[in-house]
Amino acid sequence: MKQIIVQKFGGTSVADTDKIKRVADAVIREKKLGNDVVVVVSAMGHTTDYLIKMAKDISPNPSAREMDMLLSTGEGVSIALLTMAIHAKDYDAVSLNAMQVGIMTESVHQKARIIDIKTERLRKNLKQGKIIVVAGFQGTTECGEITTLGRGGSDTSAVALAAALKASRCDIYTDVEGVYTTDPRVVPNATRLDKISYEEMLELARVGANVLHPRSVETAKQFNVPLRVRSTFNLDNLGTLIIGAKDMEIYQPVTGVAADLSQIRVVFCDVPDVPGNAARLFGALSDENISVDMIIQSYARKTTNTNDIAFTIHKDDYAKAKSIFEKIKNDLNARAVHIDEDIAKISIVGAGMVDRPGIAATMFETLAKLNINIKMISTSEIIISCLVEKEDAQKSVKALHKIFELESNEIADVKGDLPDLE
């Protein structure tokens, strides 16, 4: 029986008609290998931004339902154009929107979760030898309403389709060559990983490696769909395969190093040490839908019977959080609130660190030798994170990348500017 391969191309891969023709080549290449091919595409380049801008021109607060009606048109354009490009190269293809496929979601707008994917029409069209081009990011409800999946939506569409069709693989085509041991723009001899486990990829995604949205990796892990991250513009490079940890031989304790500059540290100082104060604080943040990342509560000072509660939140949530800090401070009877924006969270990730207790110590020592002050620490099974000054971020990443022997003999060929880490 034929293998089914799901391919996903993001907005930059289909940004203009010339790029769409190149994507058609990548699709046909897979078809020529004898596979059944289902392609998921996002909206072209800046289409979504443009649509959002028009909506904001019209209303400061457009309804979620109408935003979904509006944004879903973006993929409608790209699936039709890609299908025409495949036809122009004499291969049979058909475009299907979410309603035509039957990508069923919950009845929630702008961040719906997929609950079922009908495969009848897909299987029929594959049987006819057609390449199927499916609109990513969108879904439909039982009542025929159009929904969108929110952040990481098209990746999630692709993985969910692969799971529903029991595909052999889901290839996520993007503008990078795969998953690296760290950002190659910071460390030029970063190594491209041939394989990485879902778990490691999830942790890397959470700490700032922008290759895949965690949601799509979660879905791939749940349904055990092999995921491949590869470049649209270098088809000879197979990229990085993401699979279950149990299917991998683990040689190295650490797989990757990442710096996350999107966090802000908040410290509530001298909070009276009475029961329920921490619950009150984090409950208030949770009520506003603000996620908290690292948390440290100091031991209570004996003299004042107060302690400090420090935590980090995402920059995007800062404005919302700030508006309730004064109230929380009064509720908690805290002395002051300190904000620190110039921080970076440096993380090492690796499924191999589970049985090796020395890894954390090596990380702390490496930073100490460079006189880098660690402000907060958090650990879980396969990740260790340290909060440092932002100006120390690049130095930290380089040193950790070296000490854990992640360097390649080759210099990565990476486009794009060096991220502003200092």
Add this chain to the structure above:
Amino acid sequence: MKQIIVQKFGGTSVADTDKIKRVADAVIREKKLGNDVVVVVSAMGHTTDYLIKMAKDISPNPSAREMDMLLSTGEGVSIALLTMAIHAKDYDAVSLNAMQVGIMTESVHQKARIIDIKTERLRKNLKQGKIIVVAGFQGTTECGEITTLGRGGSDTSAVALAAALKASRCDIYTDVEGVYTTDPRVVPNATRLDKISYEEMLELARVGANVLHPRSVETAKQFNVPLRVRSTFNLDNLGTLIIGAKDMEIYQPVTGVAADLSQIRVVFCDVPDVPGNAARLFGALSDENISVDMIIQSYARKTTNTNDIAFTIHKDDYAKAKSIFEKIKNDLNARAVHIDEDIAKISIVGAGMVDRPGIAATMFETLAKLNINIKMISTSEIIISCLVEKEDAQKSVKALHKIFELESNEIADVKGDLPDLE
């Protein structure tokens, strides 16, 4: 019971977000009158042209199905934005695409005809007090394929919705103030007609008055839907009402004068006068889906036993027609094919000419007095058309407009350049 009013706004009325806000005002104005309102919109301004350009960049001959997938996104954008604009003015509204309404068409792409419109969802939403914003131009098949209606599609959507909902009226909002006795850019004191019959409107549309597509007028006539043509940008002007002839008092023999510059005259010279030659000629054109307008076959010349067959076709069909002329000429054993591109069809239209035999004579005399040569004539119940040299078009229209007493005391306030009639 509440009246249902269907409104239709074309691409120029929703060309940008500011114009969309003005359209929202026009919609709310109708709602405030106590009516249930269903609004049909086209794609924004040049969206369709832009989408077609991208398709042509990708493929010289894109598939009809994928063109429909592509073009239908245009109305998807405008219905969502208009709905947001109505929300922003605190009125309840919901956008629905053709699939959500259930605008069922035949299974033909790019020129589908509507076969049924489901009214269940529409009636439910109207009952909830919502203004409904429907995507024009598009439909769907029983199998969930997306179709488009071709030329005049959005007008037809609006009229068909009005018929299905038994609406009291269908208002076609456009950039002109209504239907005039002739093009006010040619004759500044043309009169805006308060009322005109479907039949007269149909003839005017066929001979180049670009206010409404004949198809929508046909549909309105068939279901007896009162149509109103009015300006989006001057809501105080009620425009022109188009109704059945039996509902009108007819005072004047001639209602309008129009010049159609879109025709080309073709003459097959010295065609042997044998049975079946005309059938062969027009059969060959019909096989290529080329419509023929005026036809004249001369009496056979006794000396050669041949005759000339002259006819007119639309400019858009010329390339296609030309490619088969040589073959037809040989099949018919004709001597030559002459093409005349510099022609204009001048028509007078009026339900009142039925019982007045002098009208045609007046038309011919008027042109003769100006030394204008009439190349072909065609007549039907309520229209008389004469083919003249293109350079005589403007002069002809002015003279006929005057002789049939169509002049107004006011100068029409019309935007736009004078059409290139000479």
